[in-house]
């Protein structure tokens with residue numbers, strides 16, 4: 428069955444190209460999917476434009492749109508096993524993590540299903556009896572939704588659900604490396620009753636299948652999650668037609684551990700912060716800042732536990748984390764470690780490709796700790812997006828804040844301390860979108876998710892997540908019009 432979904436029909440690419448997908452855990456063949464080129468994407472944009480301009484979706488009552496999203500949530504739950512398996516085969520991540528993700532994804536659809544009717548506008552009190560005045564929310568139009576490979580369906584859900592809830596039409600372009608759950612989602616949207624042309628899917632490489640989405644005049648909004656360089660290019664391309672642009676970009680997230688932190692909690696969470704999904708998490712706590720007095724004991728314990736983390740494929744129940752997404756990505760991570768060492772970092776564990784049964788055919792890289800780092804090293808400044816923890820020392824609150832904020836990124840980070848007032852003071856001074864105190868990684872859809880500085884523009888989740896996909900319109904109605912006579 429063909430894999431591109433355009434104007435309510437499944438079809439192959441116009442030039443009949445395909446792409447083979449292989450599992451990063453062992454190189455096994457997962458499948459072959461159709462690979463769109465620019466012309467396919469332009470057709471998908473035209474379908475989304477027609478569906479927006481001619482309806483009925485944008486004017487469907489919000490309650491009906493919400494009901495549809497709730498149906499999609501149910502369908503996701505029914506298909507959880509198949510979806511989780513497909514996600515794990517494409518990404519190489521542990522099956523239990525994919526299962527957890529599918530629950531999150533169903534919750535996301537449920538959340539925006541309810542949000543669809545939560546705010547319908549408001550009456551503005553003008554004080555003039557002959558006027559009624561309302562603010563109403565309307566869909567933005569045709570949305571280009573471009574997503575990465577690390578949490579393929581979760582990132583997709585964060586865009587598709589609010590875009591549909593607000594009444595938009597869209598063209599989705601997932602990462603070319605991880606297409607399968609996006610295909611599955613489109614089948615569920617079709618089954619739930621999304622009208623033809625409202626939801627369109629193109630698969631393929633960014634510069635070909637993705638590029639027209641950023642500069643085509645019929646696209647009104649670009650919502651992108653991915654790397655900083657791509658985000659900058661998309662923002663520039665979108666400027667020509669002044670599209671609305673929402674960017675969720677990278678992070679180099681500080682994890683600040685004060686000497687008075689609860690030792691066990693801080694060690695445990697510092698490990699999860701950086702090694703979950705082998706560090707391929709935008710909010711990974713890859714930059715550990717430890718207070719002087721605690722440094723040696725803390726880092727020794729991190730190294731001891733990191734060295735024992737078991738690597739393995741999605742279905743290896745004893746594995747604690749999986750492979751990197753591709754050979755090219757592993758080479759990038761290796762290059763960051765090599766540069767860090769050349770710049771003076773001290774390798775405390777990891778740093779070499781693991782070998783052995785089950786590992787030789789995958790893109791594995793071990794949990795790696797680089798100690799004695801400083802803020803000018805590229806491995807500290809740039810996002811390696813791998814299982815690489817850099818450690819810097821600090822002395823006191825002011826230095827912790829200064830080091831943590833000395834970055835172009837501002838996505839997430841944490842403070843560990845038993846002194847609540849101090850933790851709150853530091854949290855207030857961090858220039859980042861999400862600060863955890865004595866915790867790492869949790870999020871709730873009710874709270875916004877987004878980055879300060881070059882980690883992004885716009886917010887993805889929560890009430891304002893829906894706001895991204897809406898235009899706000901003020902309607903002023905003079906109920907008793909009469910000539911003003913200003914000009915005779």
Ligand code: NAD
Pocket residue numbers: 573574575576577578582600601602603631632633634636637638639640641652653654655657658660661675676677678708709710810812838878882883
């Ligand atoms: P990427 O920028 O390489 O690719 C992301 C998407 O953009 C893919 O679908 C890709 O095909 C597409 N793309 C690439 N070039 C394009 C172009 N010229 N025009 C249109 N589309 C194009 O990122 P990646 O390697 O897939 O993902 C990893 C990055 O994503 C990391 O930097 C990570 O921090 C970031 N990320 C951020 C968040 C967040 O919430 N802030 C969440 C997840 C991932």
